Amino acid sequence: MGKIDIWPTIQAERKSLADDLESLDQDQWAKTSLCTRWTVWDVVAHMTATAKITPPVFFGKMITSGFSLTTLQDKDIAVERGDSPADALARFEAVEGSRKHPPGPPDTWLGETIVHAEDIRRSLAIRHEYPADAVVQVADFYKNSNLIIGTKRRIEGLALQATDVNWSHGAGPKVSGPMIALVMAMTGRKEATDELSGDGVATLQSRP
Numbered sequence: 373m374g375k376i377d378i379w380p381t382i383q384a385e386r387k388s389l390a391d392d393l394e395s396l397d398q399d400q401w402a403k404t405s406l407c408t409r410w411t412v413w414d415v416v417a418h419m420t421a422t423a424k425i426t427p428p429v430f431f432g433k434m435i436t437s438g439f440s441l442t443t444l445q446d447k448d449i450a451v452e453r454g455d456s457p458a459d460a461l462a463r464f465e466a467v468e469g470s471r472k473h474p475p476g477p478p479d480t481w482l483g484e485t486i487v488h489a490e491d492i493r494r495s496l497a498i499r500h501e502y503p504a505d506a507v508v509q510v511a512d513f514y515k516n517s518n519l520i521i522g523t524k525r526r527i528e529g530l531a532l533q534a535t536d537v538n539w540s541h542g543a544g545p546k547v548s549g550p551m552i553a554l555v556m557a558m559t560g561r562k563e564a565t566d567e568l569s570g571d572g573v574a575t576l577q578s579r580p
Contacts, residue, residue: 375509376506378481378506381503383468386419389493392492392493393416400412415492417454419464419484421445430474482506483555490502507555528542529542530542530572530575536551537551545572
């Protein structure tokens, strides 16, 4: 598969997620996502904040947050949560077409969009078909990266094999399953390993 133009895909996936969020009730917004430090509401607020930031603004916020990314994120989430889930959703919808982002490789923001959308959907048992070429591009980016998420270390010595697209990586005990489940497991979402099989699954589950 060739490299895709990420921004139209990001916009489409934001729009699709917003459509799914419209029907949620208060309890669903308060549910813990697969990004376990955050609720569904928090993840949406985080995605909104990320779509509003630029590299200069990011570095300024890092300074005022004591160079703690966690503190920076918590501050931004507190703002973008708004006063209600409806307010948070409106804020998110307002940045659907945004191409602003913090510093980092462009594929970071494609991964951010797909993985966080799936953090929400999996916690709520919402099924969604992501563009296969986009998910593969995210996997190819993460497999060689230890930046923040630590995927390269997590999958070291394992042979990953997608069962729904033509994608594989690595050598060693096998881990196979749907491409989106592999991506989620690669980024540390242990719940996604329930969809995976092979001798390497237990090793993948054991790694932080």
